[in-house]
Amino acid sequence: MKRIFLLITLSSSIISFSQTDEQVIREIYTQSLTNGKSYDWLNHLSNQIGGRLSGSLNAEKAVAYTKAELEKLGLDKVWLQPVMVPKWVRGAKEFAYIETAPSGFGTKKTTNVNICALGGSIATPAMGLKANIVEVKNFDELEVLGKEHIEGKIVFYNRPMQPDVISTFEAYGGCVNQRYMGAVEAAKYGAVGVIVRSMNLRLDDLPHTGSMTYGNLPVNKRIPSAAISTNDAELLSSMLKLDKSLKFYFKQNCKQLDDVLSHNVIGEITGSEFPNEYIIVGGHLDSWDLGDGSHDDGAGVVQSMDVLRLLMESGIKPKRSIRVVLFMNEENGLRGGNKYTEVAKQKGENHIFALESDAGGFTPRGFSFDCNDASFNQILSWKPLFKPYFIHYFERGGSGADVGPLKSNTNVLAGLRPDSQRYFDHHHAANDTFEHVNKRELELGAATMTALVYLYDKYGVNPISNDDQIKD
Numbered sequence: 001m002k003r004i005f006l007l008i009t010l011s012s013s014i015i016s017f018s019q020t021d022e023q024v025i026r027e028i029y030t031q032s033l034t035n036g037k038s039y040d041w042l043n044h045l046s047n048q049i050g051g052r053l054s055g056s057l058n059a060e061k062a063v064a065y066t067k068a069e070l071e072k073l074g075l076d077k078v079w080l081q082p083v084m085v086p087k088w089v090r091g092a093k094e095f096a097y098i099e100t101a102p103s104g105f106g107t108k109k110t111t112n113v114n115i116c117a118l119g120g121s122i123a124t125p126a127m128g129l130k131a132n133i134v135e136v137k138n139f140d141e142l143e144v145l146g147k148e149h150i151e152g153k154i155v156f157y158n159r160p161m162q163p164d165v166i167s168t169f170e171a172y173g174g175c176v177n178q179r180y181m182g183a184v185e186a187a188k189y190g191a192v193g194v195i196v197r198s199m200n201l202r203l204d205d206l207p208h209t210g211s212m213t214y215g216n217l218p219v220n221k222r223i224p225s226a227a228i229s230t231n232d233a234e235l236l237s238s239m240l241k242l243d244k245s246l247k248f249y250f251k252q253n254c255k256q257l258d259d260v261l262s263h264n265v266i267g268e269i270t271g272s273e274f275p276n277e278y279i280i281v282g283g284h285l286d287s288w289d290l291g292d293g294s295h296d297d298g299a300g301v302v303q304s305m306d307v308l309r310l311l312m313e314s315g316i317k318p319k320r321s322i323r324v325v326l327f328m329n330e331e332n333g334l335r336g337g338n339k340y341t342e343v344a345k346q347k348g349e350n351h352i353f354a355l356e357s358d359a360g361g362f363t364p365r366g367f368s369f370d371c372n373d374a375s376f377n378q379i380l381s382w383k384p385l386f387k388p389y390f391i392h393y394f395e396r397g398g399s400g401a402d403v404g405p406l407k408s409n410t411n412v413l414a415g416l417r418p419d420s421q422r423y424f425d426h427h428h429a430a431n432d433t434f435e436h437v438n439k440r441e442l443e444l445g446a447a448t449m450t451a452l453v454y455l456y457d458k459y460g461v462n463p464i465s466n467d468d469q470i471k472d
């Protein structure tokens with residue numbers, strides 16, 4: 001008994017001196033899976049606060065809550081970074097139907113369909129908007145139809161996410177221009193409204209919101225835009241094949257208000273040797289309003305918070321300054337991400353590594369890295385350390401919207417890459433809720449992020465190679 005006790009004391013007393021990277025990373029995973037905080041924090045954010053649209057009361061509650069929780073961790077610093085954010089409100093629940101007029105003297109028949117306003121859209125007229133509707137799959141088809149066939153009508157974008165693309169983010173990327181630019185393109189030909197098939201690989205009844213833009217369109221050319229559920233997109237398309245003269249009605253009373261003051265939430269463990277080298281880890285605190293934003297991006301928020309706690313719990317004393325940054329307004333403005341970089345540049349802070357988790361709380365597979373060749377080789381040399389945790393995806397690619405502005409020639413930006421197969425079942429829809437996040441998967445993600453942050457803190461970012469200098 002005594003001997004075992006002695007062994008335990010010995011092993012814990014040497015943690016900070018001689019543990020191998022394998023042992024430290026093992027300890028990080030053990031801490032996250034047995035003593036993690038991410039799931040409890042997510043429970044509060046999702047179930048006690050809920051959807052956190054920028055500028056909303058809930059977003060402010062989330063700022064106050066996460067700041068208070070970070071303050072409990074005993075970090076060196078916790079503060080709020082002010083940022084002005086757009087405030088768009090959905091208003092009353094949207095309503096829509098398809099109207100068919102049978103030949104002869106039959107009465108008109110209406111079929112209700114599920115829609116939601118796209119973020120940033122204007123309202124329909126108070127009594128709603130009813131017009132003929134034209135289906136297209138892309139902007140080329142729209143151009144071919146031209147003003148002659150589009151003017152005075154609603155444009156229905158119905159290009160589905162491609163099911164045979166393995167990365168669902170890539171499938172999303174292949175469709176999302178319909179949602180984001182659809183109104184700008186349709187307005188060129190005199191359309192009066194836009195209906196977009198939801199960015200969802202599954203057939204169901206939930207409309208998925210998301211941001212859209214009016215670009216440089218003058219106010220009087222702006223047209224209301226909404227997403228329709230995938231089931232109802234299929235229904236509308238099949239009804240249009242039978243009757244091109246059917247009408248579509250929708251009513252929404254969303255509104256863009258003046259910008260309001262909000263905040264990024266930041267916590268820091270100040271580095272013991274290189275305090276001016278910064279490593280940041282983050283997610284976005286705002287979310288869409290239909291669900292409670294558990295996957296997008298409550299998961300990334302709580303995982304990032306837990307990275308700092310897990311480092312401390314695992315006995316790691318960072319050499320470099322490690323920050324958690326909870327960004328405000330990723331979804332409809334990116335103001336928080338831009339503000340963070342602006343202030344970092346003003347202060348001359350050297351951000352060597354930034355990691356974002358904004359792809360859902362599912363089982364982690366690895367990371368994608370935005371960096372130079374020398375840095376990527378350094379990362380590949382760490383890959384075997386992650387093998388016991390089934391983390392194998394180490395590829396070059398994008399990082400995250402909020403950390404993107406920090407990009408330099410020498411630093412490394414990265415994004416956590418969880419399994420993406422179920423993400424778009426929930427993304428920006430009413431079913432992005434707490435019960436769809438698995439505790440273990442969430443905790444594995446937090447541990448995986450912590451392990452990478454630990455390695456960057458210990459080894460730093462590989463100095464720029466001669467080859468890179470010549471290229472730059």
Ligand SMILES: [Zn+2]
Nearest residue numbers: 296297330358
């Ligand atoms: Zn997100």
